[in-house]
Every structure is written in structure tokens, then in C-alpha cells.
Amino acid sequence: MAASKNPVPSEQFTKIKELELTLETAPEKQDKEDGVCGVTECSSLGKPDAQHIHRAQGPILVGNHELVPSPAEGSENGILALQPVQLTPEEAQLQRGGRPAPQSHEGVQVLVHQAHNSLLWVDGEPQQSLYPYVTISLQEEVYSVQEVELMEFQVLDESRAETSENTFVVNLSENTRLIKLKKGEEETQYLVGGEFVRTPGEQLFLVEATAGEEGSNEVVLTISNLSVEEPEDISASGQSQPGKADATKSPQKTEGVKRTFQCDVCTFTSSRISSFNRHMKTHSGEKPYVCHLCLKAFRTVTLLRNHINTHTGTRPYKCGDCDMAFVTSGELVRHRRYRHTHEKPFKCSMCKYASVEASKLKRHIRSHTGERPFQCCLCSYASKDTYKLKRHMRTHSGEKPYECHICHARFTQRGTMKIHIVQKHSENVPKYQCPHCATTIARKSDLRVHLRNQHTYKAAEMKCRYCSASFHERYSLVQHQKTHKNEKRFKCEHCGYACKQERHMTVHIRTHTGEKPFSCLTCNKCFRQKQLLNVHFRKYHDTSFIPTVYECPTCGRGFSRWNNMQRHSEKCDGEDKKLTHSGKRMKKKKQTNPQEAEMEKDATATATVDATAGRGEQFPGETGLVHFQEAPAGDQDLEENMTCEMILDMMDK
């Protein structure tokens, strides 16, 4: 059994999915219908938060499959989910190194053969972490031990190795160790050296843990289901094989041992010939009982009767607590448990979960083990149940089966559509009130994001940008800073002027001092503000400057500012109706940024340059050519009428 490394899926899903394994499955196991691969032995390991586990672990071979642990697996619990595999007698004997098969009957025996030291790691240590004990946990609440579908190999420290009702400790420190596990017994028997006490009805599993290829970090775990084989069969050079026994030969009898009947098509076995014969009919396809209403055929008259009841509406089992009625008594019992008695006999051993049905507990267990038996054949996603895989397949097909009856928007999931209808088409849209502030948010999940971002305590202090106050919560900081917003904290000592920003005050002070630090290198004209110098230079000295012209859509006359043009246009009754490029821009600006338009309007009132000459002022960015020079006063008409805030705001823009 050679190990090969598989790539770890690059696609990530939700948190738990980080635990997933890459599984190399025999091709014949795949069912391509519906895009669903019928893999039943894909397992994921470990705990979700075990992100410290390295990828240094080698692949683990389980049965026919290779499990490549992802970084998150191999957690503290080191749980490996395994399943028994069927081996031919030859294979079984090979697995045992040629030793004869032990005798078996009902119940369960687990034989552990260890050719070398076990190589199971926890805590991501790739080497030097040999754990001599492996605990095999059998979920007897979920499965009868005879039907073990899931075994958990749990790596323990030697000191922690314990034996409990459902836990069997296997010492792998010796070359060969045989462990007998008997259903229903409190104690665990250790049988060393391959000798067994035969008990009628026992079932055997061969569990082998062997080192992989030399120098590689791998361990090969194999569980072989030997229950169907009598020693004589196995030693008989494989004349009959497990699962392939001729039905006519199925009644197998050993002196003093109960007969076992095995299906030659599937793994079904039964000690009763009647059950065996009835089971074989499931493979024959024989359905002699036909519904006269829909022509559907059934194997038994009971099935047909139940089916006809669905046509006639005959539901003899009526619930005493509600109006529901059922075809079978079992349905009624289950219904009553779900709806009325809330009796949940199937309890999870790892958490408080309990369920009405065993299948639900089995499904729930997968949330602990991470097992994902249902593999998407188009991507690396694997699901814990068939429905999720089916739902997932819509992401590949693009199917959106749910349509909003109001706006006809389509959705992949019904729940998404329902939320859409509530949020978009309902009058009383629910709002989620933040418990810490006045914010109301439409979705609970977004409220959670709000709480996380705004109301989470941060260890590092966040300082107010305007004063010395500091806060540990972002919301408090933002609220505090808003108190500074309209505060004109800077007051002029020469006049009544006040402003919000210091830079505004710096410029204003120049109106008192007469300082004009910005001069034009071409004409020596001086300005108090750099922006005014830029305007001046572009207007009078930059020959490449092409001003934006807002044309009157009526007469085509050009203006440097849209509001001047608009004022003109209201009175203009010219015939030219064409909308120029600049006209479009004006329209856009008006629609998208009325505040900016308003500001420009104010500026125009005091600092307009006549645009009829075809040159309008424009405020360039910092890349514009400017000339700095201490200069005497000048250009009063441009500068004096503009406020500091106005110009600085223009510079900001």
C-alpha cells in the first residue's frame, strides 16, 4: 500500500471546512450522477481551532483511501475517523503476514497488528512523537458494534490511556498485539499473540498499523472486516470470498456455531433464512404488487397497501394532540416525539445534543469528527449530508430556483429570497437596534459587524485628532471627534474672525500683517495665498492652459463657471440648443455634487474672471507650475474678496 501525497484543496469554505482532508478514492466508488461522488469514507479530522498543526505530517492510509491531513487537523484529540474495509481472504491473509485468520462469530473483535512502532502524531510534530497507545472509540449510541461504520483512533499519552465502556486501548508498542472487543462487556480483553477465545456470533476486524515507506512520515492503518469468514474459508486458498459468496452456499455452518447467511451482492448478512430470502428480493427487482391507481410496483403487499393509503388519504394513525395523521404507527411515534413529547433518545456523547432519530445523531456526529462523505466532483468541497452537496451544486450550475414574486429577482436559496422580500418589499422592515448606540441596522449579521468594529474594547488607546482625549472604543472616539466638527476653535485676536482650522487662521492673519509671501516670477505680482498665485499664473502666463468652458445650450456662449452660464441661460432665448461636452459636465456636476456647485457659485460672486474672452480661471493641483517669491502687495481685486476657507477648500478640491 504505497502512499502518495495529495494536494490540499486550495478552495476554502467555512471554518470547519479548513479541516477537510484530501481523499483519493477508487474510481469505481464515484457516482457521477448529479455531480455527486458516492464516497462514503472521506473523513476530516481534528478540531477547528487547531491551526497550529503543521503540514509536516505524512499521509495516512485508511483502507483503500489516503487521507492527507490538512494543517488544521491532527488536533489535540488527534481523532482519525476510520471505517472497516472488506478484504478478500487472500488480502486478509496478506494483511496478517500470512498468519491464519482468527476464528470469529458475532460481536466485535479488533485485532491490532503492529509491524513497527505506531507513527501517529499530535501537535504537528512530524517526528519523535511516537504514541504507543491508540484508543479505538466505538460510538455505541450511534451504531451497533456489529455495524461499525466509524471508528475513531485517538492518540493518547501513555499516562492517559484508559479503558471505558466504549473505549479500548491498544498498545502498539509491541510487534503484534491482538485486542478483543466484545459488545456489551464492560471490560476489554487483551489477547497477545493472535490467540482468541471463540465466542459464538463474534465479528472480527483486523486493524493494522504499519509504518509507511522508509523515511517517510506516514502510518498505514487498515481495518479489515473479517466477520464473514470462517477460518476454513480463508485457509482454503480463497475459493470463496467475502461479499462474493454464492447465495446458494450462503448458509455457512460450523459445528456448534450459528449459521450465517450472506448476500452475494452486498454486505448484508443474517442469521435467519427468512430475512436472507426477503433481502435477496431487493436485488432481484421483483415487484409483483402493482398499484392500480398509478401502476407503481412494490415488492410486498404491505408496501403496496401503504402506498395506496397515500392515494386514498387513509391515515389510520391519528395524533391525539394535533390534526396530523399517518400511514404507519412508526410515523406517528416519531411525529409525537418531534412535536409533542420532545423525547430525544439519541444523545451525543461529546455534547448536549440529542435527537429523535439515530440518523440525525449520526449526522450531528460529523460536526465533531469533521467527516464529509459527500464529495463534489467539480471542486474540492465535500459535504456532511446529501442535501448540502445538492445545494452546493447550484453554485456550479448557476441555478436559481427561487424567484421573488414581486420583482422577479432570482435566488439560489429560499432563505435568501425571503430576506430579500422582507427587506425590499415589506413595509415594516425589522431593524436591529445596537444596544450601545442609536444605530439601527437591517440585518442581525451586520449588527454583529457593527458591534465588532464600533464597540469592541481595544487595549491600545485611540487619541482624538483635535484634542488630548483618548478612547478605547472606536464609537466613543468618533462621537467625541464630532463634537469638534463645527467648533470654530481658532479666533483672531485682531478682529472677530474665527475658524475651524488653524491653516485658515494663518492665512487670515496675513490680512492684518499685509504679508504676501507668494509672488509671480514672471510679473512680480504678490499674493497672500498660493492658490491665488496659481490662478494668476495660469490665467496670464501659461499659454498651454486651456480653461474649461461651460457653453450656454441655447446660444453657445462660453462661461468659465457653470452658474454664470446658468444665470445667463435662464434669460437667453437663442436658438442653439446643442449640448456641448462642457454642458454635459455642468449637468453632471450639478446632479452629483450640489455642495461643490454652491461653493463654486460663491467663489464666482467674488472672484469671477470674465469668461467671454475664452479663458476662465481654474484651480490647478500641486503639480501646476507656480512661482514662489516674496513680493509686494498686488492683485487686490482677485484676492481680497475671497475668504481663507473658500480658497483653501478650493485647494482641497
Added chain:
DNA sequence: CATCAAAACGCCCTCTGCTGGGATGAC
């Protein structure tokens, strides 16, 4: 062999929560 009850299988549903992209507003 028929029948019943329990178990198992299968399907669909709802509720929940996270995620990421686009829109929007504040700075």
C-alpha cells in the same frame, strides 16, 4: 409467510451566520 415495529434512508425545509462586492458618506 404475513405482519408489525424499529431502523435506516432520503429529501426538503428553516434558521443562522459569515463573507465579499457595491454603494454611500465622511474625511
Added chain:
DNA sequence: AGTCATCCCAGCAGAGGGCGTTTTGATG
């Protein structure tokens, strides 16, 4: 104009509930 934070929204997956149907074990 650019950046950033926030909000809105649809997409998508996890978990579990509920019930119809089929299979199986047990029994008369």
C-alpha cells in the same frame, strides 16, 4: 479626488427539524 469606514445586499454553507418511504429484525 482619493481614501477609508460603514451599510446594504446577495451568495453560500452549517446545523438541525420534520416527515415520507424503504428495509430489516422479530414474531406469530
